Amino acid sequence: MVSQRLSGKNGVVRRVKGGIVYGLCLVAVVVGLFSLAVILFDAIQDGLPWFDLQFLTSLPSVLHPEQAGILAALWGSIWVVGLTALFSFPLGVGTAIYLEEYAPTNLLTSFIRLNIANLAGVPSIVYGILGLGLFVQALALGRSILAGALVMTLLILPIIIIASQEAVRSVPKAYREGAYALGATKWQVTRGVVLPQAFPGMLTGTILALSRAIGEAAPMIAIAALVFVRFIPTGPLDRFTVMPIQIYNWVNQPQAEFRGLAAAGILVLLIVLLGMNSIAIFIRNRYQKRAR
Amino acid sequence: MVNDVKIDVRNLNVWFGSNHVLKGIKIGFKPNAVTAVMGPSGCGKTTLIRAINRLNELIIGSRTTGEIYIDAENIYSKETSVFELRRRVGMVFQKPNPFPKSIYDNVAFGPKIHGLSDENELPITVERALREAALWDEVHDRLQDSALDLSGGQQQRLVIARALAVNPEIILMDEPCSALDPMATAKIEALMRKLAEKYTVIIVTHNMQQAARVSDYTMFMYLGEVVEYGITKSVFENPQSELTEKYITGEFG
Amino acid sequence: MQKSARTVMSKKRQHLREWLIERLLFASAIISVFTTLAILGVLLFEAVGFFQQVSIVEFFTDTRWTPLFVPQHFGILPLVWGTIMVTAIALVVAVPFGLGSAIFLSEYAPEGLRKAVKPVLEILAGVPTVVYGYFALTFVTPWLQNFFPQLNVFNALSAGLVMGVMIIPMVSSLSEDAMLAVPQSFREGAYALGARRHEVALRIVVPSAFSGIVASFILAISRAVGETMIVSMAAGSTARLTLNPFESIQTMTGYITQISLGEAAFGSLEYRTIFSVGLTLFLMVLVINLIGQWVAKRYWKRY
Numbered sequence: 001m002v003s004q005r006l007s008g009k010n011g012v013v014r015r016v017k018g019g020i021v022y023g024l025c026l027v028a029v030v031v032g033l034f035s036l037a038v039i040l041f042d043a044i045q046d047g048l049p050w051f052d053l054q055f056l057t058s059l060p061s062v063l064h065p066e067q068a069g070i071l072a073a074l075w076g077s078i079w080v081v082g083l084t085a086l087f088s089f090p091l092g093v094g095t096a097i098y099l100e101e102y103a104p105t106n107l108l109t110s111f112i113r114l115n116i117a118n119l120a121g122v123p124s125i126v127y128g129i130l131g132l133g134l135f136v137q138a139l140a141l142g143r144s145i146l147a148g149a150l151v152m153t154l155l156i157l158p159i160i161i162i163a164s165q166e167a168v169r170s171v172p173k174a175y176r177e178g179a180y181a182l183g184a185t186k187w188q189v190t191r192g193v194v195l196p197q198a199f200p201g202m203l204t205g206t207i208l209a210l211s212r213a214i215g216e217a218a219p220m221i222a223i224a225a226l227v228f229v230r231f232i233p234t235g236p237l238d239r240f241t242v243m244p245i246q247i248y249n250w251v252n253q254p255q256a257e258f259r260g261l262a263a264a265g266i267l268v269l270l271i272v273l274l275g276m277n278s279i280a281i282f283i284r285n286r287y288q289k290r291a292r
Numbered sequence: 293m294v295n296d297v298k299i300d301v302r303n304l305n306v307w308f309g310s311n312h313v314l315k316g317i318k319i320g321f322k323p324n325a326v327t328a329v330m331g332p333s334g335c336g337k338t339t340l341i342r343a344i345n346r347l348n349e350l351i352i353g354s355r356t357t358g359e360i361y362i363d364a365e366n367i368y369s370k371e372t373s374v375f376e377l378r379r380r381v382g383m384v385f386q387k388p389n390p391f392p393k394s395i396y397d398n399v400a401f402g403p404k405i406h407g408l409s410d411e412n413e414l415p416i417t418v419e420r421a422l423r424e425a426a427l428w429d430e431v432h433d434r435l436q437d438s439a440l441d442l443s444g445g446q447q448q449r450l451v452i453a454r455a456l457a458v459n460p461e462i463i464l465m466d467e468p469c470s471a472l473d474p475m476a477t478a479k480i481e482a483l484m485r486k487l488a489e490k491y492t493v494i495i496v497t498h499n500m501q502q503a504a505r506v507s508d509y510t511m512f513m514y515l516g517e518v519v520e521y522g523i524t525k526s527v528f529e530n531p532q533s534e535l536t537e538k539y540i541t542g543e544f545g
Numbered sequence: 546m547q548k549s550a551r552t553v554m555s556k557k558r559q560h561l562r563e564w565l566i567e568r569l570l571f572a573s574a575i576i577s578v579f580t581t582l583a584i585l586g587v588l589l590f591e592a593v594g595f596f597q598q599v600s601i602v603e604f605f606t607d608t609r610w611t612p613l614f615v616p617q618h619f620g621i622l623p624l625v626w627g628t629i630m631v632t633a634i635a636l637v638v639a640v641p642f643g644l645g646s647a648i649f650l651s652e653y654a655p656e657g658l659r660k661a662v663k664p665v666l667e668i669l670a671g672v673p674t675v676v677y678g679y680f681a682l683t684f685v686t687p688w689l690q691n692f693f694p695q696l697n698v699f700n701a702l703s704a705g706l707v708m709g710v711m712i713i714p715m716v717s718s719l720s721e722d723a724m725l726a727v728p729q730s731f732r733e734g735a736y737a738l739g740a741r742r743h744e745v746a747l748r749i750v751v752p753s754a755f756s757g758i759v760a761s762f763i764l765a766i767s768r769a770v771g772e773t774m775i776v777s778m779a780a781g782s783t784a785r786l787t788l789n790p791f792e793s794i795q796t797m798t799g800y801i802t803q804i805s806l807g808e809a810a811f812g813s814l815e816y817r818t819i820f821s822v823g824l825t826l827f828l829m830v831l832v833i834n835l836i837g838q839w840v841a842k843r844y845w846k847r848y
Contacts, residue, residue: 011373014405014741021743022653028645029662032717035710036669042684043676094573102567103574115577121764121834122827123771125798126584128805129823133587137811154580161577185559187566215673218773218798222805222819244675244774251679251778259683266676273671347737352656378739385737389730392753392846401748402738440847451734458738 043270047263055264059230060246065257070265073246075232076145077272080242081214083149084156089206091153092160096202099161100168101190120158127155128222136223146236148223155219156209163205167198200287207280211273217244243269298323298492299344299462304358306339306348313339315516317358321509326484326493328507328524330500332544335513337496341464344494345381346374362462379406382455384465388447390439390454395431398439398450402458417457425453426483445476452483463487465495469502481506500540504528512536588827591820598814604821610784610800612818613807619818621825623784627701627794628829631776632769634705634790635712639765642709643716644758650717651724652746663718670714678778681707686779699781699793708775712765719764723757724750728848756845763837767830773798797826 058069095116103109131151141147171194179189220242228249229241241249243265250262297320306314314336321327329337342348344360346367359366367377379402390398399418403409409417418435422428427449431442439450448468455463465484469477484506487493497503503510503524510524512535520527520536531537538544596604599619607620646666650659685703690696696703727750735745751758781793782803795803801819809815 011376014375014744018741018743021747022649025645025649025653028642029649029666031642032646032666032669032710032713033662035713036665036672038684039672039676039680039710042680046683091573091576094570095577098567098570098574102570112574112577115581118831118834119577119580121767121830122584123773123798123830125771125773125801126588126823126827126830129801129819130580130584130587132805133591133820134583138587154576157577157580185563187563211671215675217673217675218802221802225805225808244673247675247679248774248778251675251682262679266679269673270676273673277671345737347733350733350736375739375741378737383737385730385734387730389728389734391731391734391749392848401735401740405738405740405744405748454734454738 040270043263043266045263046260047265047267050260050264051267055261056268059232060228060249061230062228062253065255065261068261070243070246070268072229072232073241073243073265074268076229076240077214077242079145079233079236079240080148080152080220081210083145083236084152084213085206085210087149087153088156088160088209089202092157092206092209093164093202095157095161096164096168097190097194100165101186101194116158116161120162123218124155124216125218125222127151128219130154131219131223142237143224143239144237145233145240148220148240148242149236151219151223152213152216155216156213159209159212160202160206163209164198164202167201167205168194170201171197200283204280204284204287207276207283211276211280214242214272214276215244215269217242217248220245221248243272296320296322298362299494300361301340301343302359302361304340304343304360305356306336306343307355308339308351309353313516314343317516317518319511319518319521321492321494323492324488324490325508326488326495326506327509327511328503329494329496329511329513330498330503330539331513331519332539334515336516337513338466340513341383341466341494341496344462344464345378345383347378347383349374379458380460381462381464382452382458382460384448384451384455384463384468386467387471388444388451390442390447390450392438392440394436395439395442395450396435399453399457402454406458408458421453421457422450424456424487425449426479426486427453443476445472445479448472448476448480449483452480452487460491462492462494465493467496467498470498477502500528512539514539584827588820588824591817592824594812595814595817595821598817599821608786610795612804612815617814619821621797621822623786624795624797624800624822625825625829626786627776627780627784627799628770628796628826630701630790630794631705631708631780631796632766634702635708635769636762636766638706638709639712639716639769640762643713643761643765644720646713646717647720647724647758648746648751651721652742652750663721666714666717669711670718672711674711674772674774675778677707677711678704678775681775681779693791696791697781697793699779699783700791701780701794702790704776704778704780705790707779708769708772711772711775712768715765715768716761719761720754720758723754723761726757727753731848753846753848756841756843759844760837760841763833763840767833767837770833771798771826771830773802777802797822797829801826 055069057071058067059072061068099113128151131147135141135147135150136143175193175197176189179193184192224240224245229239233240247262247265250258250265299321301317301319304314304317317340329340331337339348343356348354348356356368359368391401396418399421400414403414403417419428422431427446430446439447442450469480481502484493484495507524509522510527511518512520512527514535520531520533527536528540531540604619604621607618608622609618609620610623611618650663681703685707686696686698686700689703731749731753732745735749776796776799780796780799782795782799783793784795784800787794801822804815804819
């Protein structure tokens with residue numbers, strides 16, 4: 001172009017710079033994706049040889065790794081996550097409803113909201129310490145499943161609350177106003193109009209929160225401590241272990257076979273997570289279709 | 293012919309997806325004058341001026357055929373640098389969009405990326421542009437303030453200064469006063485007439501009184517086609533086309 | 546007549562029911578406040594017991610941490626330093642790769658690619674940290690030892706690198722959200738001046754989104770500081786002040802894990818170290834989050 005009469009910056013330099021920037025950003029994304037692939041591939045490669053029915057149905061063993069299995073930890077996880085779901089869902093949903101439908105605008109409400117936001121950022125091991133001091137010791141629940149579930153409940157509560165708040169907020173004002181106009185009370189509106197509409201979103205949020213809970217090791221270590229559990233728990237006051245702790249225990253064993261066991265444990269954990277996340281996404285998609 | 297027409301649009305067609313927005317536009321814009329582009333909503337006015345600085349290419353699914361010659365060079369040819377084109381053709385948008393930076397940094401942005409001024413010249417360039425946009429007197433003592441602190445009219449003049457700072461030849465304005473109050477509008481209109489002494493100014497406007505006040509030539513569009521073009525006075529007082537007459541008398545907007 | 550008596554009664558009952566429900570819901574909302582108070586209460590209660598036996602000065606200035614050996618030293622600096630070192634390495638990975646990914650997804654990638662890639666990156670955030678720890682110990686360390694034979698089997702480098710990968714999606718997602726919130730009119734204005742895509746991205750979008758981007762960094766820092774399993778499995782359990790990332794170190798979180806597994810007797814001094822270290826960790830994360838909020842506010846550009 002005739003523009004060369006102006007002493008502008010060389011177009012080539014700018015073009016090269018643009019190419020470099022694009023290249024670097026592309027590399028960044030590729031590295032992220034590639035790392036994920038490598039991690040998963042590594043776990044699968046190490047764990048697949050050890051992943052069989054015997055692994056799923058046996059108790060762990062220190063002396064005979066070939067006979068060891070993840071049964072105790074699997075049941076422990078099921079117990080803990082099950083109780084956690086029982087406690088956290090109503091509490092989380094209740095808090096969300098209170099904050100979105102009932103709470104007056106005052107200092108206490110702001111404090112509650114601030115609190116929830118802050119709690120979401122507290123490291124999970126601190127929750128474990130809380131559980132140790134409060135549930136295990138002070139409330140004398142011992143290193144039991146119940147203590148573990150209570151801690152896990154507190155840990156994932158902010159996640160459920162925030163997700164449920166989103167779900168409640170997405171219910172159009174028009175629905176509520178229609179119900180009020182018919183003479184409904186606040187609870188009738190909440191229960192009859194808001195909750196049914198928001199329920200799938202709340203459920204999705206809770207399942208995602210629980211899938212996070214099932215992978216948490218740190219707070220459970222603080223509560224359960226004893227890492228070698230060779231029995232299936234039968235009640236909420238029993239001692240327990242969960243899958244992440246079992247994996248951690250196996251990784252720490254010096255013999256090479258335990259690596260494979262740990263990897264197989266990882267596979268089980270990942271499969272459970274995949275299942276839970278798929279359910280959550282399935283619910284979310286069905287709900288979105290209906291809303292349209 | 294070359295000195296008579298600055299921008300020569302030849303058989304320009306633009307599609308957005310399957311929507312044929314501009315249909316075979318043939319028009320020539322004269323230099324050192326203000327040309328108003330008018331027409332009802334959806335007639336393609338904005339698309340036309342955005343074709344002149346190839347900003348339509350930012351929209352996914354857009355397709356353009358035809359040629360636009362600026363000074364006998366086809367801006368749609370493969371050899372054309374679109375970035376250099378956009379330096380030569382400045383644009384002012386309907387809603388003022390200064391960057392969330394200081395007034396100084398807004399005006400300095402263009403010269404910086406095009407490497408037009410070195411460290412010493414930059415303040416001079418910025419002052420020149422702000423003076424030309426009739427904004428210097430109001431902001432010279434607070435150049436480091438955020439541009440978003442300015443009023444709507446000042447922001448629009450800042451955007452004009454930003455475009456002037458890179459030495460353009462053409463200035464495109466897409467309904468530049470529609471978001472402004474009457475006093476700010478009057479200032480911008482006065483500025484337009486002054487700018488026409490040095491640049492080729494094309495403005496899209498809905499406001500016929502504005503077109504009558506400000507423009508030397510007027511072009512009327514309807515449903516993606518050019519209906520009429522001529523000296524403003526004669527288009528308004530003696531429209532050749534029935535459509536133009538209907539629009540002028542307000543039969544449709 | 547019968548009817549109206551019934552209506553009056555059920556209205557009262559209804560009011561009672563409404564009031565009860567509201568109280569119940571309020572009670573569940575209050576649990577969050579209770580949680581915070583409980584955390585502080587538990588930490589402080591046991592920490593006070595700890596500091597009756599160990600002076601605060603010693604805690605913050607002694608450069609040795611050996612509560613399980615004789616002679617016992619209770620200087621937290623090595624643990625804090627271990628945490629800082631691993632976090633710093635993690636940031637060296639997460640910031641460039643996270644921000645680069647965000648810029649790519651927000652400014653370069655077509656919509657279809659972005660929609661496909663973004664959830665895949667999110668999976669990185671969903672992988673349990675034990676998996677990362679396993680990966681760091683059994684894959685990254687041996688692999689790095691090919692290049693650095695002097696690398697200890699437990700070291701800060703592997704843990705830091707893997708932790709960095711884990712928090713990439715945190716930086717990438719939040720930064721991308723911040724960049725997407727920048728109005729398109731700014732980009733158009735820059736393109737209209739003849740800017741190229743990388744100039745629009747780096748000179749207009751990133752500065753405009755700076756507040757959100759920095760907030761993502763701070764969040765990543767606080768996540769890295771609180772992370773437990775990767776460091777427990779891969780970084781080691783030797784609390785030491787060293788500048789060498791090839792050596793085994795111990796973080797605050799790693800120590801808490803170690804002592805928890807040891808089943809120290811309730812009420813003993815060793816048991817109480819859980820709480821004094823926990824309190825330090827909690828306060829550190831709190832301060833980081835507060836700094837993050839302050840920085841975000843300071844750089845926030847309204848538009």
